Amino acid sequence: METEFAAKLKKYRLSSDEYERAKKLLGRDLQGLEWALFSALWSEHCSYKSSKVHLKKFAFSSPRVLQAMGENAGVIDLGEGERLAFKMESHNHPSFIEPYQGAATGVGGILRDIFTMGARPIALANYLCFGDPKAPRMQALVEGVVSGISGYGNCVGVPTITGQTEFDASYNNNILVNAMAVGLFTEGEPIVTSPARGVGNLVVYVGAKTGRDGVHGASMASESFAADSASKRPTVQIGDPFFEKLLIESCLEVIQKDLVVAIQDMGAAGLTSSSFEMSAKGGVGLRMHLDRVPLRDSSVGPEEILLSESQERMLLICEPHNLEPVREVFERWGLDIQVLGEVLPTPEMELLWKNEVVCKINPALLTDHAPMHDRPFEKWQPKKQVSNLSPNGAGDVALPAVLGSPQAMSRRWIYQQYDQRVGGKTVRDCDDSVAVVRLPTTGRGLGIVLGCRPSVMRMDAQVGGYDAAFYPALELSAKGFEPLALTDCLNFGNPERVPIMSEFVASVEALAHASRLLDAPVISGNVSFYNETMGVNITSTPATGMVGLRPDIESLPASHFTQSGDEIVLWRLPGVSYALNASGQISEFSGSLEPEAVALWLKAVRGLVTSNGSQIRASRVVGKYGVGYALARLSTEVLGARVQSTGWANSASANPWHQETLYEVLLVGVPGLLSKVNEVAARHRSTAWKLGSVEAGALTLDNSEHALGNLLKIYRTGWGNHFAQLA
Amino acid sequence: MKIGVRILPKNEVLDTQGRAVESTLKSHGRSVNQCRVGKYVQLDLAETEPALALKKAGEIAEFILYNPLIETFELEVLPN
């Protein structure tokens, strides 16, 4: 008896403490389907039980926020009738098991979060962390993930316009696949939310039929990978971007015709999480006949129906008189629709199977009363901080060698597989560090950038947390965009380990602080814990996605040199300094960040860029591998530069071109630019130097001259060298 | 010796292509109970013994042709 109970706990992945808690809430033992419900909704993935206490730190009120955390996606007001919904989500575990479908369904899932709210998806971005290119399966994982994203995103007709790709051995057995989607509401288009309302309204299922796909997926994503994870595989979820496209069009149509009261996609834990959340948030009950759920295979039973993660399905609530018009829309788009039941007055979920009540439970017990853990952590202490950088800390790192390394090489192989222009709004694509979309009705520019640099996170989780907001904000500012808001995807290892939890808390607090200073709230996000395989934890990776706004898209600075003779200015706000070694690691750093000063300086950068219009012709934020690498990236086949390191180099460093300081930016513009920068620089305890000028033919750093063709060749052929199987 | 490899999506796995073809056929009045769409691979092998050729084809299928998470395969010896 005892062992049978233990086996059940194991199967449903509930701890005995959690079982006791559930029992106390119910006043009795769990029975029947309740096991499956508690298992799914109390999983880390659905309940955020280890992170909730800390996620609250993101909260602050801003008049721009129309919808914050808690809904499918956050929504901000852009003014002039335009509003934006966006969110980022992880699909790490499924992508490691089946990279193509894992990545594809990740894209599908994040898109549904956006259009369920009534926003038309206008852009996708992806944040990918892979292991060492030589690690087992890595070439196939890269191939699968990239083709999965491209296969899904291209077909569904949403352009992928930016991304970030990292390589580090800590991801060898646990890659990260995070996808971000951005949706737009134009003037007059309603925002729809998920709380169920209106006693007697109908509960309607639309979209694909239900199969056994991903049953127990949500609770599995909340566990570390074991070596035998293959044996635990549920049926792989298959994404159908064609179906998703039909779902986008039909859902947007019923929403815009004002035919639905509430709508929610069936994501993790499928029908269970969507219906329980709709019911709990609305403070009403739902009666659902589970045997009415359209099935792909008639042998699928009630528990599997509740837990299935079959893709491309939605649950909506509509008034009875609107059922026929709703049906007409979905059928025209070739989709199934089925009424499952109705809204009840008391907050009780009533599940039926062949007209028999098989479960009756207050949904709040599973949602609001889910366990919350304040997992132990330690106050943050920098571990790699030194007072002076050692002269050879970074080793021998010549520019050409660096350019061909996995960390630095061109990612074009990836993004050339993405449709970057469908939708007809793309101004700047994946070739640029900041993606730019033209907002169709007002002609304003929307900038999108991803953030979080794992190398900086490995150096210091607190600095890395600040950087996850400041770096993308600086990239936006250097193109004249005002940073507006953020989404995040917090990828961490096992939260039950104190060092991991400490990094989580340090980086979340830093990110929250930075976002407040920038007045760019975190409006949506996702936590992925247990990225641990056979005892190895990934680099803590709080990925971010940031959006910014510009009043127009005229005189947007380029990301490469455009004119010979232009002046090149380095503008620095001194903070933390370090150098990456050839393998992308940082062994030590000096200095510290002053977050308040950074936030103010960012405003000054944007102010300078926007007030100088076409006089600033190009800009680039200095990042990995320092000023030399940034200059190489600004160079084209014909235009390079002649630059000097006198005056601005940090003395202790062996190679000034290779050092990075948080924060610094390169501005390129008409001669006389330095004096313009200097007018504002001093006010921010920042300094600017003229490094030299744009020149045709070569990139000359002090006395070493690099032929442009050679630099470009190394940068572009890096991919083929490291991914020979894919070239 | 030629070996044919029929690769089909597993029964319990969603067949996106089959679903689309099925519904197009239906809308043109050519209804079918079900349609599954998979791959067909024809291997021309040096082996001349059917048993050996089948063994090698099976190894190749396991190695590269099919994805065991979502597909099943069957082999057949083809006339020359």
Place this chain on the structure above:
Amino acid sequence: MKIGVRILPKNEVLDTQGRAVESTLKSHGRSVNQCRVGKYVQLDLAETEPALALKKAGEIAEFILYNPLIETFELEVLPN
């Protein structure tokens, strides 16, 4: 009754998939003389007579399943 439809690229058409499989196999020391990659469609039809089922499957193949410019097809009756 189930009918299988084997669809293969014509010889004069460059079969990019087949070529890719061949070269991967070669680089892993599993050489084959040739590999062609096509499609396999399994039709489950209401017809219970093999002759009728084959006729209907043939019509469906002609109607939509294959493109005579680049492909050929063959039908087979499958056991239930």
Place this chain on the structure above:
Amino acid sequence: MAQKPVGILRFLGTNCDRDVWQAVETLGLTPRWLWHEDTFHPADYSGFVVPGGFSYGDYLRCGALAAKAPAVQSLSEAAKKGQPILGICNGFQILCESGLLPGVLVRNEGRRFIDKWVKLKLRSSNAWTQSASVGRELNLPIAHGEGRFFLEADGIDRLFENNQVWCTYSDNPNGSLKDIAGISSPTGNVCGLMPHPERAVTTWMGSEDGRVILSNLLV
């Protein structure tokens, strides 16, 4: 007299429909949707565009499932009447699969989807290129996985003899036979093109060269 509207076909899975709509409006013309399940009267329209995308998910063969739609029957009538019809990307594939254009578009030589800007050359005049633009170089984006034009050898020769090859790549991105990017019907009113002119109609898009083709809708 106001010009008749431009008909834009929409199949399940078409995804460049709104982009074509936007481009047609940019030219000052009136677009109209033509739904795949409905037939229409060709005479009500001044011309037709079959937009790109992934009709029916590109399943089975791209364009094959869409080619059977009732709207394509009406489109065939329009083709016979000599009305201008342009199929872009997946629209080109649909025109081939429906027999309105010869040949077929198969998987790119490198097997992967390619999104990039390409240089093209206009080679002959037809309903979508004026004779003045023959010889002109265009800069347009491509975005496709199956853009390699195929037709047996003597068929290709005939296309060239009849001036049906109207657009070629300067640097072949996908292995297309004879660098073919676009072909036309013998009469020149039905044209297919793999690159996307509707994605290049304003400077902020990166090029305005798409207008060279689309502005032929203005009569």
